[in-house]
Amino acid sequence: MTQRQIRIIYRTCWTLALLIVAIPFVFPFLWMVSAGFKSVTEIFGAPSLIPRVWRFQNFVEVFTYQPFARQYFNSIYIALAVTAATLVISSLAGYALARMRFAGAGLLMLFLVSALMVPEEVTIIPNFFLIKWMGLMDTHWPLILLPTFGPHGVMATFLMRQYFLALPKELEEAGRMDGLSRLGIWWRIALPMSRPALAAVAIITFLFSWNLFLEPLIFLSSLEMFTLPLALSNFTDTYGLPLWNLQLAATTLAVVPILIVYLIAQRQIIESFALSGVKG
Numbered sequence: 001m002t003q004r005q006i007r008i009i010y011r012t013c014w015t016l017a018l019l020i021v022a023i024p025f026v027f028p029f030l031w032m033v034s035a036g037f038k039s040v041t042e043i044f045g046a047p048s049l050i051p052r053v054w055r056f057q058n059f060v061e062v063f064t065y066q067p068f069a070r071q072y073f074n075s076i077y078i079a080l081a082v083t084a085a086t087l088v089i090s091s092l093a094g095y096a097l098a099r100m101r102f103a104g105a106g107l108l109m110l111f112l113v114s115a116l117m118v119p120e121e122v123t124i125i126p127n128f129f130l131i132k133w134m135g136l137m138d139t140h141w142p143l144i145l146l147p148t149f150g151p152h153g154v155m156a157t158f159l160m161r162q163y164f165l166a167l168p169k170e171l172e173e174a175g176r177m178d179g180l181s182r183l184g185i186w187w188r189i190a191l192p193m194s195r196p197a198l199a200a201v202a203i204i205t206f207l208f209s210w211n212l213f214l215e216p217l218i219f220l221s222s223l224e225m226f227t228l229p230l231a232l233s234n235f236t237d238t239y240g241l242p243l244w245n246l247q248l249a250a251t252t253l254a255v256v257p258i259l260i261v262y263l264i265a266q267r268q269i270i271e272s273f274a275l276s277g278v279k280g
Contacts, residue, residue: 029255036249043244058249062235065246068253070224071231076257078143078227079209085148086156086205087198094160095186099172109161115154120214123150128218142219143212143227152208156201163197164190203265210258228254 035043036058037051062068097109131142147153167190175185191198213229220226226234232254235247 032248032255033252036245036252038245040243040245043248055245058245059253062246062250062253065243066226066231066234067224068231068250071226071228072253074140074225075210075228075254078140079206079257081144082147082209083202083205085144086153087201089148090153090156090160090201091191091194091198092186093157094162095164095190097157097161098164099190100182112154112157116151116158118151120151124214124218131219137219138221138225139219140225143209143215146215147205147209147212152205156205159201160194160197163194167193199265203261206261207258 030049031047034049034051037054037056038058039053039055042052097105127142127146131137136142171189171193172185175189180188211229212227216227216230220230223234228250232247232250235243235250237243
């Protein structure tokens with residue numbers, strides 16, 4: 001047996017082993033997609049990934065049962081807004097904490113990191129009174145402001161700071177000799193070199209905002225203002241029982257943007273996590 005044949009057998013065995021290990025992770029997703037095309041009776045009947053009768057009307061009824069298209073749009077634009085705001089603020093704050101020396105910088109970083117240890121449920125009540133005092137109830141502003149300036153924003157800032165610490169200072173010194181200001185160095189040198197970290201922050205922030213449930217549940221009351229996580233729990237009959245076929249069809253549609261974002265940016269996020277731990 002040649003060396004090439006041994007390598008082929010080795011890779012084939014590894015591929016088969018990985019496929020077997022992946023089955024428990026992939027099967028629930030495949031079952032969800034399959035159940036979106038079934039009736040409620042068939043969903044709770046004999047388990048099968050192939051529907052006996054393909055009910056494509058489930059995906060049509062999803063949009064007629066409630067304003068699902070508007071709710072879908074709400075989740076998309078809120079996630080994009082939170083992602084854009086978090087990228088700007090976390091990169092600015094992370095660069096300042098990594099490169100600028102000022103009194104109390106270490107204490108400030110300690111306070112920021114300690115904010116990550118506070119559970120979300122602890123701050124939801126004071127946030128509720130704050131949002132109510134600001135007159136922003138039943139609007140999308142709380143869903144944009146709280147993730148951007150809350151613990152998730154702190155996490156993004158910490159990730160950007162770690163990445164900026166790993167960048168060579170010689171490039172910034174060269175930019176300073178060319179007459180660039182701090183803001184110019186951040187824009188022209190630091191940001192272009194931190195694309196992996198920006199990609200990581202972008203995908204994590206998008207997924208975080210997309211899956212947000214507690215804040216919409218607290219701050220939203222109008223059906224047209226709902227986001228997808230809240231809308232999915234609203235597919236119920238007059239007795240409050242879930243309409244499983246519609247709920248699973250809607251969940252299948254809700255997963256599509258997440259898959260697209262992850263498939264596009266998976267390499268960047270892995271690279272960012274590897275590089276962000278070079279310096280502490």
